[in-house]
Amino acid sequence: MAVYTEVSDEDLRSFIAQYDLGAVVSCKGIAEGVENSNYLLVTETGPFILTLYEKRVDPADLPFFLGLMEHLSARGVTCPLPVRGRDGEALRSLCGRPAVIVTFLAGMWPRRILPEHCAALGEGLARLHLAGADFPLRRANALSLDGWRTLHAATHGRADAVKPGLAAALAAELAELERCWPADLPCGVIHADLFPDNVFFRDGALSGLIDFYFACNDILAYDVAVCLNAWCFEADGSFNVTKARLMLASYMKVRPLSAAELEALPLLARGSALRFLLTRLYDWLNTPAGALVKRKDPLEYLHKLRFHQQVRGIGEYGLTLPAGAA
Ligand SMILES: Nc1ncnc2c1ncn2[C@@H]1O[C@H](COP(=O)(O)OP(=O)(O)O)[C@@H](O)[C@H]1O
Numbered sequence: 633m634a635v636y637t638e639v640s641d642e643d644l645r646s647f648i649a650q651y652d653l654g655a656v657v658s659c660k661g662i663a664e665g666v667e668n669s670n671y672l673l674v675t676e677t678g679p680f681i682l683t684l685y686e687k688r689v690d691p692a693d694l695p696f697f698l699g700l701m702e703h704l705s706a707r708g709v710t711c712p713l714p715v716r717g718r719d720g721e722a723l724r725s726l727c728g729r730p731a732v733i734v735t736f737l738a739g740m741w742p743r744r745i746l747p748e749h750c751a752a753l754g755e756g757l758a759r760l761h762l763a764g765a766d767f768p769l770r771r772a773n774a775l776s777l778d779g780w781r782t783l784h785a786a787t788h789g790r791a792d793a794v795k796p797g798l799a800a801a802l803a804a805e806l807a808e809l810e811r812c813w814p815a816d817l818p819c820g821v822i823h824a825d826l827f828p829d830n831v832f833f834r835d836g837a838l839s840g841l842i843d844f845y846f847a848c849n850d851i852l853a854y855d856v857a858v859c860l861n862a863w864c865f866e867a868d869g870s871f872n873v874t875k876a877r878l879m880l881a882s883y884m885k886v887r888p889l890s891a892a893e894l895e896a897l898p899l900l901a902r903g904s905a906l907r908f909l910l911t912r913l914y915d916w917l918n919t920p921a922g923a924l925v926k927r928k929d930p931l932e933y934l935h936k937l938r939f940h941q942q943v944r945g946i947g948e949y950g951l952t953l954p955a956g957a958a
């Protein structure tokens with residue numbers, strides 16, 4: 633359960649008094665999520681989500697995240713909308729944390745991922761990429777090569793306690809990615825964390841996207857690689873090529889991937905695997921005992937990294953290069 637900051641009834645009442653939302657009916661911590669404190673807030677006017685931003689969120693980035701949700705929503709991507717108070721502001725402070733109320737999205741994220749979820753996800757991701765193209769704000773990806781190097785330095789000394797040999801494996805992979813990370817692929821606004829728990833479905837159709845707090849400007853195909861890792865492996869660790877093919881084909885119906893983007897996918901998938909391996913490892917080593925949060929297994933991502941290190945071409949993701957490509 634991700635509730636790092638407890639909000640007292642009194643603090644909540646004076647916070648809500650700044651909005652036209654009516655009185656608080658209930659406010660319960662949400663037993664999901666990793667990064668921030670989230671509450672399901674029900675007022676006389678309906679349900680909302682109250683988020684207090686914690687450790688990894690730089691307050692200077694919040695205008696980017698909140699503006700992006702408004703921008704995407706205005707372009708038909710269903711996502712939460714920040715709620716403004718009577719003073720016109722959405723972003724304020726609660727219990728010493730930056731805090732926002734956003735609209736509640738109906739739907740459920742898929743607990744058991746089916747191939748049709750992957751197809752819908754591919755299309756939704758491509759639509760997000762197109763809708764983000766004219767978003768005017770910019771945010772560098774804090775969790776790309778430089779961020780990985782920082783996380784690596786912070787975890788290196790204790791990595792072998794999690795798995796013998798992990799420290800050396802991470803050092804070698806990071807050095808290799810720093811050497812050959814692509815520099816000339818199409819970039820734009822990416823979600824960067826579009827895991828199943830951030831994608832809602834309703835009556836079998838994708839109904840909305842949440843959790844834009846890693847969104848940034850980076851390689852668009854990197855976002856595809858994040859989703860390959862998050863959606864296309866089974867619980868036993870096997871890669872499901874049918875899910876990958878459906879996800880990629882649906883993405884490409886909306887935003888075709890160039891031969892260069894397709895050829896880079898194995899490398900981008902390695903980078904994505906390293907990114908989540910490092911953040912999970914950092915959290916594994918640093919989450920205080922008794923924190924109300926479920927730590928995620930870093931080694932799941934070591935396994936995914938190993939898989940992509942062996943991939944020799946995109947045929948292994950169920951695709952062929954477009955005719956005429958090398
Ligand atoms: N706008 C929303 N509408 C409905 N539920 C939401 C919304 N935002 C968050 N949630 C719920 O809160 C959970 C955690 O939210 P998330 O943004 O993923 O947290 P974190 O950033 O801490 O990882 C989600 O899995 C979902 O159940």
Ligand SMILES: N[C@@H](CCOP(=O)(O)O)C(=O)O
Binds near residue numbers: 665667830
């Ligand atoms: N998706 C990340 C953790 C971030 O959690 P989220 O609840 O913000 O999606 C992971 O799986 O490591």
